[in-house]
Amino acid sequence: MNLITKFNLILFFTFTISFTIGGYYSYQLTEDNALQQVTDQAELIMQEALAIRSYTVNEIRPLLNKNNDGLFHPQTVPAYSATQTSNLVRKTRPEYIYKEAVFNPTNPRNNATVREEKIINKFKADPKLVKQVGSYTLRGKKSHYIAYPIKITNPKCLGCHSSSENAPKAMLAIYGDKGGFGWKLNEIVGTQIVVVPYKLPAKLARKTFYSFLVALALLFMTLFIVINIMIRILVLKPITVMTQLADNLSKGNITGSELEILGEDEISDLSRSFNRMRRSVIKIIQILRKQKKSGQ
Template structure:
């Protein structure tokens, strides 16, 4: 029962720890993508803005840069299970179109501007995933160059994506959510691996303690009690010459001493009874 209860408690704690570890990694990745966005917006976009009138350069779009950098990062086995998306309600590129679940995340951020982060599990066609999301807002004036209206947007952008989406944005408006997700199996596998290691250690300790307790019980209590039981049985059948051995100074030793005093008292009583019986017969 101790192992079962410990296993349940450890499973809950370690799963939460695994979730926190994955969430911490996801947040680091998200902050990194935020830095890529800022770099693209503040340094790349101004340098290439003049060329946008004649040639569309997706590298000048912060969302595109962040997505491409993240895809390159996924070539590393450590991060291949992570996915990044800037889910937008009204995107220029349909690749960034928010699904119904992501759209609800965006609406939650819009309705509660003090809300800075949402996380949890969701079910997708490929299975269950763990996600962490943060609001995506129009934080720079340069973003409005492409997203304020078709009239002010670069012609090359209009030619590539048209005028159906990605316009009417306002400065500081929350237009989407940055979402990093990872298959839930990664969280569960990490928790199970940790649980197995910890439970193995706990089980070894439990078994070691149980064996030690049994050895001590057998040596300090069971064996002395068995010896006293045999001696008491012999005394009860009239063999008063056997002795109780007080082999220790603990409660078992005190019990042996008490039995020995009782044996002496019984021996004295039997002798008196014997003399009294013989004396009465002689009269």
């Protein structure tokens, strides 16, 4: 096997190993990044929902209550405003969901689905659990969710959610007396859940991953070509010339010029030594030839 084939085989193995290890780690990294991105998005939506809730309680409710018109305004209810604004966003981004899901809710749209029921039951079973994160397929698309428990810690909540007898009549006129009652202090009644699609970050992650692989392959290809050219010019060419000269010399052919010395590397050192050796061999050959002549 010649030198260049050996070099190329070593390069090829190095490339394959680096490609596999680098590819594996970069895949993990881009997947982690995609997950981080969707989690961030979900957290942001959750923060926005919480902000809308407190805006409702602190700014909208006092204003509307001033009216004292005897009417019940759902706009004063934080669960209403957070869900309502999120539903407006869903008109253009249907995959993004914010929901306050409970069993037997005041407003039927807040009814927990089977999946949400499982999340709520997990919170109920483990009161120390403050957050659940996971993913599932929603209408054929992979989605990511974060969920927090809804715990009744404020006795004021019971003014509307304990029983229909205690709830404001104006509220019952709108919502009826069936849902949203029977809640107790410190009870976990539901979950605040945000669902975000995984499609876009996953697509971006895959794109980053493929670009990395292409860049790695290009880098290796360039290296491969450059190393091949360098080996041919710097090593193989001088060695071929030296071999030819040594061949000639071994056959007693002392014509031809000395090796050209270029630069100051190991090959030029070898060429210099070779030239010295050639001169000595030529001298010996000449002496031998003279002796042969005078002997005749």
